[in-house]
Amino acid sequence: MNRQIRILLIVFIVCLLAVVGNLTWIQIFGAEEIAGNANNKRRMVEEYAIRRGEIITADNKIAALSVDTSSEYRYQREYPFGPLYSNIIGYDSWKYGRTGLEERYNKELLGKNTHISVNSLKNLLLGSVDKGNSLVLSVDSRVQETARGALGGNKGAVVALDPGTGGILAIVTSPAYDNNTAVPIPGRDTEAAWNALQSDPGFPLVNRAITGLYPPGSSFKVVTATAALDIGVAEANTKFKCEGELPVQGFLIHDFGNKSHGELTLIEALVRSCNISFAQIGLRIGANMLVEYAELFGFNQELPFDLPVAVSEIQDPETMDLVDIASSSIGQGEVIATPVEMALVASCIANNGEIMEPYLVEEVLDPEGGALLKHKPSVWQRAATPETARVVNEMMVKVVERGTGTSARISGVEVAGKTGTAEIGEAPPHAWFICFAPAEDPVVAVAVIVEHGGEGGKVAAPIARKVLEAALSI
Secondary structure, three states: OOOHHHHHHHHHHHHHHHHHHHHHHHHHHHHHHHOOOOOOOOHHHHOOOOOOOOOOOOOOOOEEEEEOOOOOOOOOEEOOOOOHHHHHHHHHEEOOOOOOHHHHOHHHHOOOOOOOOOOHHHHHHHOOOEEEOOOEEOOHHHHHHHHHHHHHOOOEEEEEEOOOEEEEEEEEEOOOOOHHHHOOOOOOOOOHHHHHHHHOOOOOOOHHHHHHHHHHHHHHHHHHHHHHHHOOOOOOEEEEEEEEEEEOOOEEEEHHOOOOOOOEEEHHHHHHHHHHHHHEEEEEHHHHHHHHHHHHHOOOOOOOOOOOOOOEOOOHHOOOOHHHHHHHHHOOOOOOHHHHHHHHHHOOOOOEEEEEEOOHHHHHHHHOOOOOOOOOEEEEOOOHHHHHHHHHHHHHHHHHHHHOOOHHHHOOOEEEEEEEEEOOOOOEEEEEEEEHHHOOOOOOOEEEEEEEOOHHHHHHHHHHHHHHHHHHOO
């Protein structure tokens, strides 16, 4: 009998220890995971009891604010400009989740970040947060609005940045969407509109500027020219012969429109965007060095940025044959790039061969307006010597002065640019233009893509010109 009592006691003690151990684990190790579970309604109600900080443009326009709905989820988002910034800000919604900067800087916007100010210290000591911190963007509303208007109803994207700091001045994708649609505040029935967004064949929820991957076409020739000059396989006045087609291992490379340019220098080859000359240049450079320079410009690299960016790619040199090398040299083959990557290519030449780390958030401010965090510009990649960058700069100026990029000319301002007409089978080509200005002391670099737009010089260059003008006027 005593033995049975002892066994029962042992079983009871083991069960008790298991319960105590489980509760202890939950309290010490599992609390944060449970609190962070998206299905934890209590956590969501607590978060929406906090007035999220505002998101403010560089020129002091409030692009996101919180309004008191007097509902269970008390403070909810209002986006005064809707589609203008939706691809940057994303949305904060108790029903559909968070995206964009709302997701990336969620802790800061809720005042739960680790950066301490007098106000955040007070909240920490009192155990409560009334209002979160605000974000100040590098984006300027005047440049953003111009970029959106210039792109119009075309599918595509525009990116403008300061090449000296990496600060994004504008980042537009089209088609866009109204992020207010994701916020079902009391009295606003958004379900039908939200479902329509999800099924829209134009994919307005896709941020083409940072996740769209396209063959860059001739805009990539800036990379090829830089590599050739930097490693010494060609100089600005080295001559090449273009007979309209170039046979490479049984494959014929043509110029756009089957043009024949005759004898050209490297300068003229860029000015006239000669595929034949640049295929020859690429073959001189070779697979290893071509890929190495593309990677110095940011290809095959994770891009440091406030938002997730798709990786721009160039083929592994070990798998390249001569046709692959020639095709990659003109931005075709297996080369794909995001618009933000091509803006960085332009910014590299503008910034003496250095690529600054791109960013969207300039400052994080506490509720009283005190600075908690300020972005410090830093070099991300060094892709060319200053001398090489200077020569490519001068070549790109000539592209705009008298070459394929004349539609980007601005009176009284020297603009440097490069067109791209990326061929994609039987469909109309993508239209590209990358550029910067003023060429002698650049303050803005721009990349434009118009999906299936045709020739870059005719379609993308005029859009880029308007964006340049807006950025130069601020």
